[in-house]
Amino acid sequence: MKFLLLLPLGALLGFLPSAHAQTTPVTQKAPATIVTAQFKTSAVCDMCKARLEKSLAYEKGVQSASLDVPTKVLTVTYRADKTTPAALRTAVQKTGYDADELTADARAYNRLPDCCKKTNAVH
Template sequence: MKKIFLILTVLFLSVPMSAQKKKKNAKATFKVDGVCMMCKKRIEKVALSTKGVKYAVWNVKSHDLSLIFDERKVDLKAIKQRVAKVGHDTKEIKATTEDYDNLHPCCKYREEEVREDHKK
């Protein structure tokens, strides 16, 4: 009886540990502010240059950044911080004023006039 109890205990403890295992090819999508193809190039470049990121595509219309990355090497917060460092806001992490000001005038997505100009 003790052996059965011990086996069941080990089984129940091992299930939560395996559920927390970090994935080699994790997928994620999140919003990144931007307005043009220059933004696309910059966002994708910084994401792909992040250790552990294998795939990064930013959609200009939906503002979705789709990723495949190795959770054992990088987490989403670190990727979002790097994106913000090149001047692009995410929902959780905003670019500093200094980083945003370094963007090309065409890429100033916080300005209504620029956003309207890119809708044309």
């Protein structure tokens, strides 16, 4: 009978926070470094702008991407601990556009609408 009376008391003490106090060290993370890079692209129209900006939005670490169509310069703001300029150039390539000295992936380029291709650009 005494056991039945002590059982709820033991269970209650087992759930008290002080009974299981475990400390975990708190570590401070260094703030992420936000960097901006610019790439010269082969984009020629507003469809290119939308396609590139949307494509880069899915890249890990990218905060924002903006293409200036008249100058063909893509400005990307990203977290330096998540990606690199080389990875971003590759992403631009795989979307079907040139990125600085790297030429567009042929397969991706062939899937672009005619208005977005360098040879057929009328803009």
